[in-house]
Structure formats: structure tokens, C-alpha cells
Amino acid sequence: MEKAPEIPGKTTAIIAYLTVVGALIAISMNSEPNDKFARFHTRQAFGLHIIFIGFAILNAQWGNEYGFYGLYIFYIVLWFYAFLGLLANKEQAVPVLGPYFQKWFTFIK
Numbered sequence: 001m002e003k004a005p006e007i008p009g010k011t012t013a014i015i016a017y018l019t020v021v022g023a024l025i026a027i028s029m030n031s032e033p034n035d036k037f038a039r040f041h042t043r044q045a046f047g048l049h050i051i052f053i054g055f056a057i058l059n060a061q062w063g064n065e066y067g068f069y070g071l072y073i074f075y076i077v078l079w080f081y082a083f084l085g086l087l088a089n090k091e092q093a094v095p096v097l098g099p100y101f102q103k104w105f106t107f108i109k
Contacts, residue, residue, distance in 0.1 A: 009035025
């Protein structure tokens with residue numbers, strides 16, 4: 001069985017999906033080689049983490065425990081979708097929000 005060729009920046013992209021701290025580390029890791037693949041996935045991961053944290057804070061103020069269930073399901077499904085795209089060496093954006101992440105987070109180079 002042949003092994004797929006390694007894409008530059010894939011390790012950086014994987015680190016970005018681990019946590020919001022991983023996304024920050026990936027931003028700094030990609031500052032020098034500036035791989036397109038890593039930049040795309042770092043923006044997607046950073047966007048997912050920020051949206052999750054923002055809605056978690058809002059939901060904590062709102063005080064609805066069932067809202068947290070929906071939030072976690074939303075986050076986990078989108079995270080797996082994006083991460084599986086990464087493992088398949090694709091630049092597939094997260095549904096609905098993915099193109100916005102690419103526009104909003106242009107500071108990630």
C-alpha cells in the first residue's frame with residue numbers, strides 16, 4: 001500500500017485543531033515557512049475555537065444547560081468535519097462559517 005505524500009504545513013495544521021492555544025502556536029509556527037495549507041486550516045481551527053468560546057460565554061450568561069448540549073454538538077461535528085478534511089489533505093471549509101473564517105482572520109498569514 002502506497003503512502004500519500006506529506007503535504008507541507010500539515011503538522012502545523014494538526015496542532016491548530018487541538019485547542020485555541022494550539023491555534024495560537026500554529027499561527028507562530030506558520031509565520032516563517034508560510035504554507036498555504038497550514039494557513040487555511042489554522043484560520044478554520046481558530047474560527048471554530050473563537051466561535052465556541054464566544055457562544056459558551058453567552059450561554060453561561062443566559063444560563064440554559066441545554067444550550068450547552070447544542071453548542072458542544074455543533075462544535076464537535078464541525079471540528080470533526082474540518083479535521084477529517086485535514087487528514088484527507090483537502091482544503092475544505094467548514095459549512096456556512098468556513099468562508100467567513102477565511103475573510104475575517106486575514107491576519108493569520
